[in-house]
Amino acid sequence: MGQVVMGQAEAFSDKLIALVGRQNVLLPGDDQEPYLVDWRGRYRGEAAAVVRPGSTEEVSRVVRLSYEAGVAIVPQGGNTGLCGAAIPSGDRPSIVVRLDRMRRIRAVSPLANTITVEAGCVLADIQAAAEAADRYFPLSLGAEGSCQIGGNIGTNAGGTAVLRYGPTRELVLGLEAVLPDGRIFNGLRALRKDNTGYDLKQLFIGAEGTLGIVTAAVLKLFARPRASALALVMLEGVAPALDLMGLLRGEVGDRIGSLEIMSRGQIQAIAETVPDTAIPFPLDAPWYLIVELTDTLAGVDLRLGLEAALGTALERGLVTDALIASSEAQAKAIWKVRHSVSEGNKRSGFVVSHDSAVPLDRQAAFVEGVERRILAAVPHARVVMHGHIGDGNIHVIALIDPARAADPAEAARMVRLINEAVDDETKAQTGAISAEHGIGQSNRARLARVTDPLELDLMRAIKGVLDPAGLMNPGKVFEPAAPAPRQ
Amino acid sequence: MGQVVMGQAEAFSDKLIALVGRQNVLLPGDDQEPYLVDWRGRYRGEAAAVVRPGSTEEVSRVVRLSYEAGVAIVPQGGNTGLCGAAIPSGDRPSIVVRLDRMRRIRAVSPLANTITVEAGCVLADIQAAAEAADRYFPLSLGAEGSCQIGGNIGTNAGGTAVLRYGPTRELVLGLEAVLPDGRIFNGLRALRKDNTGYDLKQLFIGAEGTLGIVTAAVLKLFARPRASALALVMLEGVAPALDLMGLLRGEVGDRIGSLEIMSRGQIQAIAETVPDTAIPFPLDAPWYLIVELTDTLAGVDLRLGLEAALGTALERGLVTDALIASSEAQAKAIWKVRHSVSEGNKRSGFVVSHDSAVPLDRQAAFVEGVERRILAAVPHARVVMHGHIGDGNIHVIALIDPARAADPAEAARMVRLINEAVDDETKAQTGAISAEHGIGQSNRARLARVTDPLELDLMRAIKGVLDPAGLMNPGKVFEPAAPAPRQ
Structure with a gap:
């Protein structure tokens, strides 16, 4: 430094x-x-x-x-x-x-379905402010109790509600940002339609702070989900999980809120290492799918459609067993398993985790191909997976016996081999190596390896024109072009 | 030239x-x-x-x-x-x-809810291809029988389904575009989550062809709406229409498909000039609102919630009368009125039309302020309005007696005065002078007048780096900076 x-x-x-x-x-x-x-x-x-x-x-x-x-x-x-x-x-x-000190919620409009917040607002506080106005802010992720909305916007955060509401980018109506030279971009508009030239706010969303500092935003609010139904489904593979998604669409239309898949190995890693997480179902299937349906009306019985779709799926052999949560407590116990994946993996060994997205109809091929490639490169790796199957985003995790990763050079070699295995399969399936976590420092070299050079050229060109001195969060996302001389 | x-x-x-x-x-x-x-x-x-x-x-x-x-x-x-x-x-x-010759629909995936199309595909053909796969592509606008998706993307087209599905920008998952120097940007990805650096495709959406030529796109598909209910509602003003929107949200959650408002003067202009459009309701209220509810399940009875909300609205005096369509034919007759606005205005005089968006909770103040300003500037103008009130997008139209506009210099003077009246009120209400039509040649000077110079600087900087010779659709959106010397 x-x-x-x-x-x-x-x-x-x-x-x-x-x-x-x-x-x-x-x-x-x-x-x-x-x-x-x-x-x-x-x-x-x-x-x-x-x-x-x-x-x-x-x-x-x-x-x-x-x-x-x-x-x-x-x-x-x-x-x-x-x-x-x-x-x-x-x-x-x-x-x-x-941005901690800038944590004011500037305005909430239940009529316009908007909330105006400063960048330092903690995500959970925004969720609570929306709820206090009988509205719903859907962005939800593990760190919501401490992450700040400015960071969520800067990284275009994903989470568990993308399937229904989109990533952070789609939740932002307007932005205020400080440019690399200190000028203030006043794009804090609460407009659902605005075709007055280039949509400049898009530049700052997901740019990881390399083009400026987001200081405030106008966000979309939604009607609150008031009814829900949840099932845990056991299946033989990813392909039948996608068939079940098709059946569900026929039965319940656009009411699918979450579709979270976990491999048996993923749940076993939790069962072995996280003592306070009970697994309230037998572990005799290779794949497990949490299905959550939601509706914005309280009076709607979603269990009927869920039972109908699961009944058909059982008849057709898409599903080997299914458990419909009969209480809020049971639903929470099932979500608890899902929320324990990071903890379980961390305790199960040296973790090499990934965040690929592929087109939905390539997911079945992806999970097979990626496991094959990882095991060919590092045969002793334990490959587990979980992900947002409705978004095409499957987290592939290689768990390594800590003893084998004790030597830093050997650990680095394995990480490189596993990264290449996952990146090559992701590219073969026309996917993206980062679906929601971003690039930062970790994935910069990987991005450079798999991305069309033209795209990196365009990114650098935009960076160069907004931040010619290269002072705004340097060393993130991509290697800079040679910096322009300062005046 | x-x-x-x-x-x-x-x-x-x-x-x-x-x-x-x-x-x-x-x-x-x-x-x-x-x-x-x-x-x-x-x-x-x-x-x-x-x-x-x-x-x-x-x-x-x-x-x-x-x-x-x-x-x-x-x-x-x-x-x-x-x-x-x-x-x-x-x-x-x-x-x-x-792009006419590039009209191939390359792929439809009902599982992934995506359709891959070439830029010359006519919008109606894409809608039909989606329907043939039991899916729904929601973009819908007057010109859908002849407009092409490349143009829709280049102008970030709006239309009647934005309230529920967003503008074109939100319907695009991936893009292919030819850059100003002929290089091909291969962003044709079918991914719902992709955080691998800057989201370059956003540059080409709504840029009106000034940064490159869109040649193909991957678009989102949705579950088809299978149930609907429609009402025509008579009200005293825009504020009660927004209160009714709040009531509807309580009764039917997120099932509001369209909320289209028309002033009495707007409907009168149609009644006077478009002989084949019958007005199937009395013209004794100042404002008229078309409410359409939709659901993706066929079995849902939306009339119940619609009747309940309208009943409450009548009791509270928000609404003076309401007509619930009892047949498909009646619903079509009501939509026919809405679809006749352009024709009716064109036949009613010299037309100065606008496309402002303001925050939803500013719409009532906007319609009053804008009429006052126009009449102060051009007292003989006839001001009529229609718009997408759920999006904050109200089209304000000044109709001028053709005899008064016969002198081109006088016509130009009136256009300038009316534009300034609308633009000043739009700016006062923190709105945008173009919600969905774009800038092109028509609105370039107006944009320059109302936009923060910093935003124009940023647009020009981006234009300058992607198209340094200024050859891609010059003279559109904004005045160029001095072109860089060609090498």
């Missing part, structure tokens, strides 16, 4: 302190630690300062100051990301800009 | 003919007329050639040839646009590139 040259550094930090106050600037020597290490402990960076501006104008002034000083800027939300995108990684002095 | 210098022109057209065949090149002297005038007859251009490539590779070669010759390129779909975006307007030699 580069360091700000002594003297210059003091002048720079003094200016930061003048902008936002001493209590909102953590300098080297202060407790910067929580903001320089990602939550999985895989990435560590250095920062000339961790800065907590309190308003969009303060963000703008901090960015402008850094721009003029040639200091890189790393925007950070709740620091819950999986790919190291919020941790400094560049070869030049950096500051981390945290 | 500039002309290709004689000699050069012949060499250029010979090369075009060599690429796509003589029968697919219309030269000056051939019947270029249908492709050089927009369908409302407001814009006329000139073209060195109208070219009809038959494949993505041919589009690429044609674009490359034009790029090297410094000839501008105007992509044209069905030529049904309202803002002159598909007609040459630049100050340099141009070719029009039509």
Whole structure:
């Protein structure tokens, strides 16, 4: 990591302190630690300062100051990301800009079905504010108690409600962002239709903070789901799970809320290592599917359609057994298993996890092909899977005996082989190597390996024109082109 | 209009003919007329050639040839646009590139709910192909029998199903496009989740052909609506219409398919001038709202919820009268009125029409403010309105006695005054001056007047990096920055 040259550094930090106050600037020597290490402990960076501006104008002034000083800027939300995108990684002095203090919900309109929030709002607080207005904000993911909406937007977060409501990109109506030179993009519009030129807000969604800092957003709200029904279904493979999805569509139309699949090995890993998670069903099938139906009307009985579809599926041999939750408690116990996958995998060995998406009708071929390729490359790997089968997003996880991964060089070799196996199969099935986690630092080299060079050229060209000095979250998503000379 | 210098022109057209065949090149002297005038007859251009490539590779070669010759390129779909975006307007030699020959539906996947189409496919043909696979493609608009999907994507078309399914942008999963230098962007992915860097396809959606030519797309399909109920509701204003929308949400959740409002003056204009459109209800209320509910299950009785909401609305005085369609024929007669608005307005005088969107909860203030401003500027104007009230998109139309608009200078003066009145009120209500029609040539000066200069800067910067020579549909959306020197 580069360091700000002594003297210059003091002048720079003094200016930061003048902008936002001493209590909102953590300098080297202060407790910067929580903001320089990602939550999985895989990435560590250095920062000339961790800065907590309190308003969009303060963000703008901090960015402008850094721009003029040639200091890189790393925007950070709740620091819950999986790919190291919020941790400094560049070869030049950096500051981390945290949005915590900007956590105001500016407006809720139940009539317009919109909520206007600052970037530092915690996702769960937005969900609660929507609910208080008898509305529903569907974005939902494991880290919702601490992740911030600015980070969700910057990474185009996915989660368990994408099948019905789309990824974060589709939930954003308007955005406010600070550009790399400190100018403020005022795109905070609450419009469902707007064809006045290029849709500039799209640039900032999913760009992982490389084109600017999201400071506020107008988000879509929806009618609350008021009825639901849930089943756990046992099946022989992914193909019959997709056939069941087709049957369900015929019976219940667009009421499918979640379709979450887990391989037997995935559930076994949980059963073996997470003692407080009971598995409330026998483990005698190779695949398990959680089906959740929802409706926005309370009076609708969704169990009827669910039973009809499952009955037909049993008759046709698509399904070997099925359990319809008869109580809220039973439904929660089933979801508990799904929510324990990360914990179970972490406790089961050295984890190499993936986040591929493929077209829905390629998923069956993908799961077979990817397991074959991984085992050919690393025969002792234990391959388990879980995923959002209605979105084509299957997480493939290779679990390695920790003893075999003790040597860092050997561990790195296995990671490389497994990554290549998964990436090659994903590419063969016309998929994407990151469905929802993003690129950050982790997947930059993998992206460069599988992506059409023309697409990387276009990304770099856009980066170059918005951030010619290359100061906004450098080293993330892709290797930069040679930076333009600063003026 | 500039002309290709004689000699050069012949060499250029010979090369075009060599690429796509003589029968697919219309030269000056051939019947270029249908492709050089927009369908409302407001814009006329000139073209060195109208070219009809038959494949993505041919589009690429044609674009490359034009790029090297410094000839501008105007992509044209069905030529049904309202803002002159598909007609040459630049100050340099141009070719029009039509996509008619690329009208293959490449694939339909009912399982993945996707359809892969070439840019020249007519929208109605895509709707039919979806229906043949027991699926639904929701994009629907007046020109659907002749508009092409490439144009729909290039203009981010809206229409009558946006409330439930979103604008075209939200219906596109993947895109293929030819860049201004002829390179092919292969973004034809059928993925619902893809976080592998910047979402480049967004650049081409709604850019009106200024950043490249869309040649193919993967589109989302949906479960077919199988049940519906329709009512025509009479009300005193826009505010009670929005209150009724709230009541409906409580009764039927997310089953609202369309909410189309018309002012009494709008319906009167139809009644006076379109003899084959019967008005099957009395004209004694100031506002009329078409409410259509839909469900993806055939067995659902939507009339119950509709009656309950309308009953409550009548009790509360939100609604003065309501007519629930008792047959398909009656529903069609009501929709016929809505579909006659353009015809009725055209026959009622000199038309100055607008396409504003405002936040939903600002619509009542907007309709009052905009009428007041127009009448203050042009007291004899007849102001009528119709629109998609669930999307915040109200079309404000000023009808002028043709005798008063006979003098072109006086007509231009009135148009300017009315545009300014509408644009100022739209801006005051934090809206957008174009919700769905786009900018093209018509609205370029208006956009420049109301838009934050920073946004225009960003648009020009992106244009500059993708199309440094400024050859791709020049003169549309915004005034270009000074073109970079060609190498």
